[in-house]
Amino acid sequence: MTRKPLIAGNWKMNGSLGESRQLVETLRHGVSAGASATMLLCPPYVYLPAVRDWLQGSPIALGAQDIADKPGTGAYTGEVSGQMLRDVGCTYVIVGHSERRALYGETDAVVAAKFKAAQAAGLLPILCVGETLEQREAGETRKVVERQVAAVVDSAGVAAFAKAIVAYEPVWAIGTGRTATPEQAQEVHAFIRGMVAARDATIAAGLSILYGGSVKGANTRSLLAMADIDGGLVGGASLAAAEFLEIFRAAA
Numbered sequence: 649m650t651r652k653p654l655i656a657g658n659w660k661m662n663g664s665l666g667e668s669r670q671l672v673e674t675l676r677h678g679v680s681a682g683a684s685a686t687m688l689l690c691p692p693y694v695y696l697p698a699v700r701d702w703l704q705g706s707p708i709a710l711g712a713q714d715i716a717d718k719p720g721t722g723a724y725t726g727e728v729s730g731q732m733l734r735d736v737g738c739t740y741v742i743v744g745h746s747e748r749r750a751l752y753g754e755t756d757a758v759v760a761a762k763f764k765a766a767q768a769a770g771l772l773p774i775l776c777v778g779e780t781l782e783q784r785e786a787g788e789t790r791k792v793v794e795r796q797v798a799a800v801v802d803s804a805g806v807a808a809f810a811k812a813i814v815a816y817e818p819v820w821a822i823g824t825g826r827t828a829t830p831e832q833a834q835e836v837h838a839f840i841r842g843m844v845a846a847r848d849a850t851i852a853a854g855l856s857i858l859y860g861g862s863v864k865g866a867n868t869r870s871l872l873a874m875a876d877i878d879g880g881l882v883g884g885a886s887l888a889a890a891e892f893l894e895i896f897r898a899a900a
C-alpha cells in the first residue's frame with residue numbers, strides 16, 4: 649500500500665491578508681501538478697475564500713483548522729459547519745489539535761463529534777493526537793494516544809478511517825524547536841497503525857499518519873524515511889514560503 653506524502657500547513661492565528669497572499673503566490677509557483685506529494689494549506693477561517701481564489705488552477709489543497717461539532721445548520725453562534733467549509737473550497741479539516749484541546753477545553757467526545765461532522769460533510773478530517781511532556785515523562789504516551797484514538801474509532805467506527813488522516817503531534821514538540829527524533833515518532837506512529845490494524849488491517853495499511861511538532865526543511869527527510877510517517881503537519885515553518893517549500897520538496 650503506497651501512501652502519498654501529505655505536507656499540511658497549519659497557519660494557526662497568524663498572518664495578515666496581505667502576507668497570506670504573498671505566501672500563497674510563492675507556494676503555488678513552487679508546486680507542480682505532477683508532484684509526488686500533496687501540499688495542503690489550512691489558513692484561518694476568514695481567509696479561506698481568498699486563499700481558494702489565489703489557488704485557482706493549483707494542485708495545492710485547502711483545509712480548515714477547526715469545524716463545528718454539530719452537523720447541519722442551527723443556532724450555534726460563532727461556529728462554522730462542514731458544509732460551509734465545503735462551500736469555500738475545503739477538502740480537509742483539522743480536528744482535535746492540542747491547542748483546541750488544551751486552551752478551549754475540547755474533550756475526546758467533542759473531537760469525535762467534529763470528526764464525524766467533517767465526514768458527514770464530505771471533508772477529510774485530520775485527527776490530531778499527542779501527549780504532553782509531563783505525560784511522556786510519566787511513561788503515559790501510549791496510554792494517552794490510545795485513549796485519544798480509541799475515542800474516535802469507537803464513536804465513528806474503524807471504517808471511517810478509510811477517509812481520514814491521523815496526525816501525531818507530541819505537545820512538547822509543538823512550537824518549541826524540539827522535534828521528536830524519527831525513532832520516537834516512528835514508535836508512536838507504529839503504535840497508532842497497530843491499534844487501527846487490530847480492528848481492520850486493510851484500513852490501517854492505507855491510513856496516512858502525519859507527524860507534527862517543529863518540522864523543518866532540515867528534519868523532514870529523516871522523519872519521512874520512517875516506515876509509518878507519511879507526511880507532516882507544519883505550524884511555524886508553513887508561514888515561511890522558502891522553508892515550507894523545502895519541507896515539501898523533501899517529501900516529494
Ligand code: 13P
Nearest residue numbers: 658822823861862883884
Ligand atoms: P510547529 O510546526 O510550529 O511546531 O507546530 C506544529 C503544529 O502544531 C501543527 O499543527
